[in-house]
Amino acid sequence: MALGGTVRGKKTTLRLPVEADLESYNRWMADMRLRQAHRVWHEPAMPATWKERFKEIAKEKESILWSIDTDGKLVGFALGHLWTIGNAFDVIHFLIDPDEWRKGYGFDAALALHRYLFDYLDLRLATVDLRADKPAGIRIAEKLGYAEYARGHDVHYRDGAYVDEVKLRMDKETWYERWGATEREYPPLSAEATR
Amino acid sequence: MFGPRLHGENGVSLVPSTLEQSKLRLRWMFQPETDRFWGPRFGEMTEEKQEERFKKTAEDETQIEWTITYQDEPVGFTGIFDIDWVRRDGESGIFIGRHDLFGRGIASEAIRLRTDFAWRELRLHRVHNWVAHANRGSRRANEKAGYTQMGLFRRSFFRSGEWYDEWLGEAYPHTFPDQR
Numbered sequence: 091m092a093l094g095g096t097v098r099g100k101k102t103t104l105r106l107p108v109e110a111d112l113e114s115y116n117r118w119m120a121d122m123r124l125r126q127a128h129r130v131w132h133e134p135a136m137p138a139t140w141k142e143r144f145k146e147i148a149k150e151k152e153s154i155l156w157s158i159d160t161d162g163k164l165v166g167f168a169l170g171h172l173w174t175i176g177n178a179f180d181v182i183h184f185l186i187d188p189d190e191w192r193k194g195y196g197f198d199a200a201l202a203l204h205r206y207l208f209d210y211l212d213l214r215l216a217t218v219d220l221r222a223d224k225p226a227g228i229r230i231a232e233k234l235g236y237a238e239y240a241r242g243h244d245v246h247y248r249d250g251a252y253v254d255e256v257k258l259r260m261d262k263e264t265w266y267e268r269w270g271a272t273e274r275e276y277p278p279l280s281a282e283a284t285r
Numbered sequence: 286m287f288g289p290r291l292h293g294e295n296g297v298s299l300v301p302s303t304l305e306q307s308k309l310r311l312r313w314m315f316q317p318e319t320d321r322f323w324g325p326r327f328g329e330m331t332e333e334k335q336e337e338r339f340k341k342t343a344e345d346e347t348q349i350e351w352t353i354t355y356q357d358e359p360v361g362f363t364g365i366f367d368i369d370w371v372r373r374d375g376e377s378g379i380f381i382g383r384h385d386l387f388g389r390g391i392a393s394e395a396i397r398l399r400t401d402f403a404w405r406e407l408r409l410h411r412v413h414n415w416v417a418h419a420n421r422g423s424r425r426a427n428e429k430a431g432y433t434q435m436g437l438f439r440r441s442f443f444r445s446g447e448w449y450d451e452w453l454g455e456a457y458p459h460t461f462p463d464q465r
Contacts, residue, residue, distance in 0.1 A: 239438055240437070259438070
């Protein structure tokens, strides 16, 4: 599992991460705009350290990492965790380069990722935890079909103060109600396909 | 890392785990009597793997763990895990492996000792946890130490034809009952 394969959106593509992406990962982790919006995956470090981290994530059986591209340009990454029993997925990191914000890449890549989770992996549910003071992420999640199931109080510390954490989930049924008619990995098999 | 010795009421103590105590989990964690609200009752539970886990726990500065003893016998374990020292937040957990001792208040006292330590010695700001909603004993034990509900995770896992929800709790120094 570990490194994710290609998942195509309309504007973006989630693809297999490669070593050349690590320089951008490092730059993002050093960007205060991202650090205040998002938890840090790893602290900024030398290239050799990032290569080690990359090797480690490739070995993890229950985590999946994708790089996010648009027209061949790296614009973000996503990392999630499959439950031990394998029927659900926690979105742990989902970030877009701050210089590329407000272009619709976040929603497009998130929609493609969830199509993969529900329409391809046939998972039961997905979860995500977001900072309550970051409405852009919450809006994307709610538009996808996520709903809040819990709120942690004073969880994250940023800019000298605590902020709440919103915990959200989306079940397979919601995905199919909202997106089943339009979002499929593959078209239906033709009647002749299995003859 | 392992926590220091903390002596509580009614013969309950928290002690730093030894390797021998740690290996008791291989037996405790794989029984239907203890796994109704736990799981999934399979895994790489060899003695070698347990030694590896023990060493990792000892070296890990983001978790603190104890063996629970009752009348000087090891009966379970508890700890605070994934501690974020910037946010000063961690996830707590407890497992009583001796199901013949359920209902004696051992978990309540262990949680009280652990939570008190989180505030007085670790200077944490918050601890949180997930407990099966139907595990009333565990939920009550947490509530007595100041945990309050922050949400419910519906249909979390499935046992014998029924979905089980999970109760999400959180506690702060100001929610801890003054028991001095």
